[in-house]
Amino acid sequence: MILDIKQYVSEKIKNALRSLGIHEPAVILERPKDPLHGDISCNAAMMYAKKLGRNPKEFAQSILEQLALPDEFITKASIAGPGFINLFIADKYYTEKLTEINELKGNFGRLNDNSGKTADIEWVSANPTGELHTGHGRQTALGKAIANLLEWTGYKVTREYYYNNAGKQMENLAKSVYARYRQLFEPDYPFPEDGYAGDYVKEIAAILAKEHDDKLIDADDKIFREAGENWCFKSIRHTLDSFGIHHDIFFNESTLYETGKITETLEEFKKRGLSYEKDGAIWLKTSELLKNKKDAADKVIVKATGEPTYRLPDMAYHIDKLKRGYDLIIDIFGADHGDTYKEVLAGIEGLGYDSSKIKVIIHQMVTFVQDGKPVKMSKRADNVYTLDDLIEDIGADVTQFFFVMRSANTHLEFDIALAREQSDKNPVFYLQYAHARICSILRNAAEIFPDYSSAGSINYSLLDTPEAISLIKVLVLFPETVAAAAATLEPHKIITYLNEAAENYHRFYHNNRVIDAEAKELSFARLKLCEAARIVLKNGFDIIGISAPERM
RNA sequence: GCGCCCAUAGCUCAAUCGGAUAGAGCGACAGCCUUCUAAGCUGUAGGUUUCAGGUUCGAUUCCUGAUGGGCGUACCA
Numbered sequence: 001m002i003l004d005i006k007q008y009v010s011e012k013i014k015n016a017l018r019s020l021g022i023h024e025p026a027v028i029l030e031r032p033k034d035p036l037h038g039d040i041s042c043n044a045a046m047m048y049a050k051k052l053g054r055n056p057k058e059f060a061q062s063i064l065e066q067l068a069l070p071d072e073f074i075t076k077a078s079i080a081g082p083g084f085i086n087l088f089i090a091d092k093y094y095t096e097k098l099t100e101i102n103e104l105k106g107n108f109g110r111l112n113d114n115s116g117k118t119a120d121i122e123w124v125s126a127n128p129t130g131e132l133h134t135g136h137g138r139q140t141a142l143g144k145a146i147a148n149l150l151e152w153t154g155y156k157v158t159r160e161y162y163y164n165n166a167g168k169q170m171e172n173l174a175k176s177v178y179a180r181y182r183q184l185f186e187p188d189y190p191f192p193e194d195g196y197a198g199d200y201v202k203e204i205a206a207i208l209a210k211e212h213d214d215k216l217i218d219a220d221d222k223i224f225r226e227a228g229e230n231w232c233f234k235s236i237r238h239t240l241d242s243f244g245i246h247h248d249i250f251f252n253e254s255t256l257y258e259t260g261k262i263t264e265t266l267e268e269f270k271k272r273g274l275s276y277e278k279d280g281a282i283w284l285k286t287s288e289l290l291k292n293k294k295d296a297a298d299k300v301i302v303k304a305t306g307e308p309t310y311r312l313p314d315m316a317y318h319i320d321k322l323k324r325g326y327d328l329i330i331d332i333f334g335a336d337h338g339d340t341y342k343e344v345l346a347g348i349e350g351l352g353y354d355s356s357k358i359k360v361i362i363h364q365m366v367t368f369v370q371d372g373k374p375v376k377m378s379k380r381a382d383n384v385y386t387l388d389d390l391i392e393d394i395g396a397d398v399t400q401f402f403f404v405m406r407s408a409n410t411h412l413e414f415d416i417a418l419a420r421e422q423s424d425k426n427p428v429f430y431l432q433y434a435h436a437r438i439c440s441i442l443r444n445a446a447e448i449f450p451d452y453s454s455a456g457s458i459n460y461s462l463l464d465t466p467e468a469i470s471l472i473k474v475l476v477l478f479p480e481t482v483a484a485a486a487a488t489l490e491p492h493k494i495i496t497y498l499n500e501a502a503e504n505y506h507r508f509y510h511n512n513r514v515i516d517a518e519a520k521e522l523s524f525a526r527l528k529l530c531e532a533a534r535i536v537l538k539n540g541f542d543i544i545g546i547s548a549p550e551r552m
Numbered sequence: 553g554c555g556c557c558c559a560u561a562g563c564u565c566a567a568u569c570g571g572a573u574a575g576a577g578c579g580a581c582a583g584c585c586u587u588c589u590a591a592g593c594u595g596u597a598g599g600u601u602u603c604a605g606g607u608u609c610g611a612u613u614c615c616u617g618a619u620g621g622g623c624g625u626a627c628c629a
Contacts, residue, residue: 033573034572041571043571046610050609081610084571167628168628169628279627281627282627296554301627309628309629334623335622338557338623339555340629362556362557406564406565406566407566409557410557410559411557411623413563413565424590427578432591433589433591433592434592437588437591440589492566496566499566506592507593509592509593510592510594514588515588516588551589
């Protein structure tokens with residue numbers, strides 16, 4: 001018996017509504033918060049009673065009569081509150097679901113809602129002008145989890161990094177490297193006022209000095225730019241690597257120039273009368289293109305110097321991504337980019353492209369706190385606390401978890417002291433501990449019951465304690481949790497769910513002795529439940545991007 | 553000024569498409585280890601969901617306004 005209980009119930013209620021005169025009934029099913037309200041509740045009576053001029057509770061009764069309960073899967077039904085229909089599902093349904101979990105293992109929770117579709121997610125995309133710092137952490141972690149989440153719903157996912165090694169910022173890096181290099185020979189040589197102050201620039205300069213001594217003092221900017229770029233990019237990739245992130249594509253902005261896509265886009269704007277010249281620059285009529293026209297000013301897309309501003313290549317880039325034919329395109333930015341992406345989307349829409357496939361995730365800023373006080377971890381200071389430092393300090397799992405545990409559109413307070421804590425206070429360990437605990441039991445079981453792994457049929461009906469039933473009910477919800485999290489691109493929903501799963505497991509463990517040499521049949525059933533719990537936790541960890549330790 | 557985001561327990565945050573008695577963790581207090589991992593479990597205390605209206609059978613959720621905070625408002629990205 002493998003069936004989707006929600007679909008079963010939904011169809012049944014729809015039929016009941018049809019026979020009561022509702023032509024195209026929409027049925028919304030929910031899981032009540034209170035277990036006393038059953039396993040599934042339906043608000044159809046309240047939704048339709050008014051249209052029919054009937055009392056909701058009385059109408060609920062009519063629906064109930066049409067349902068002909070109890071049946072094989074629904075053991076009990078009741079009407080409660082203002083007119084909810086509450087249904088109680090047979091334990092048998094849940095216990096047999098365990099078989100499904102244990103068979104699917106690492107695939108339990110994988111959906112095929114989007115199989116055959118492709119998605120592209122572009123994130124991090126920091127310019128190679130420095131190391132990744134803690135401010136990059138949130139989007140780095142979010143992108144990692146969201147990419148996983150999309151894969152779990154069936155998408156074939158391309159992970160992409162937009163790489164910009166041209167422009168003013170890079171020149172600035174070149175000048176900064178040059179100044180540091182020259183200072184090695186002339187300590188009084190001035191450092192550019194807005195140069196990159198980080199120590200890493202000195203490190204780059206030192207490498208150049210070691211290789212070339214002072215022979216580069218009159219050398220072209222290019223050599224300093226390249227040295228800087230290479231060093232920074234290597235550093236960024238190293239950080240991503242230690243975070244377990246691997247991009248499939250590093251899309252170099254310069255290719256947009258080389259292939260003529262920038263000029264092409266610009267010409268198209270001109271042709272459509274969406275741009276004009278003023279003060280030597282080319283302006284885009286963003287005030288007309290933006291949907292929210294209030295106070296929207298036109299923006300420069302080509303500076304008086306002839307160089308495009310970031311907007312133009314960004315638009316050409318998104319057009320390129322659209323043309324690649326993905327079903328879904330995701331960008332992740334911090335709140336400081338909140339306005340600019342709208343200009344980019346408005347621009348490409350102005351050129352006739354459909355931007356509805358592009359979903360932009362804007363996450364709010366992160367404050368690092370220690371002992372209740374904000375801690376500065378900015379890039380401006382000479383001694384920078386990098387993302388690498390953070391990972392080294394608290395570990396990749398904790399870093400990933402803390403950045404992903406809150407909804408992206410709310411400000412994140414990152415408690416660095418709590419994150420450092422290798423104890424029960426740390427919410428990551430609560431989850432991982434549950435996993436390690438299960439692994440330990442399974443190891444013990446292998447010794448005590450050598451025949452467990454080859455056991456034939458399992459008597460799941462022995463899983464009849466409230467804790468066991470409650471745990472199973474939570475485990476069964478994993479696939480729909482994945483669907484819900486993916487639908488809104490919110491991986492924190494997985495964490496909220498995993499907390500509930502872990503909590504239920506710990507309670508089960510505490511009240512139900514798993515291994516009992518005197519009660520083999522019961523032990524086997526409970527071990528199967530443990531395995532299922534382990535699978536769900538592990539799969540959830542895979543999505544949010546943390547490890548599943550077997551020992552702690 | 554204008555735009556976007558946010559406001560929920562002492563603190564950090566959840567809350568299913570608008571659902572029933574708003575939930576966790578931390579902190580506080582009180583219990584549970586001669587049994588499979590106590591990084592665990594159990595209990596107590598803690599709320600006018602910032603405020604004022606509106607829509608609805610029903611609002612933390614949607615709408616309007618106010619207040620407070622974050623981020624933008626570049627010929628930087």
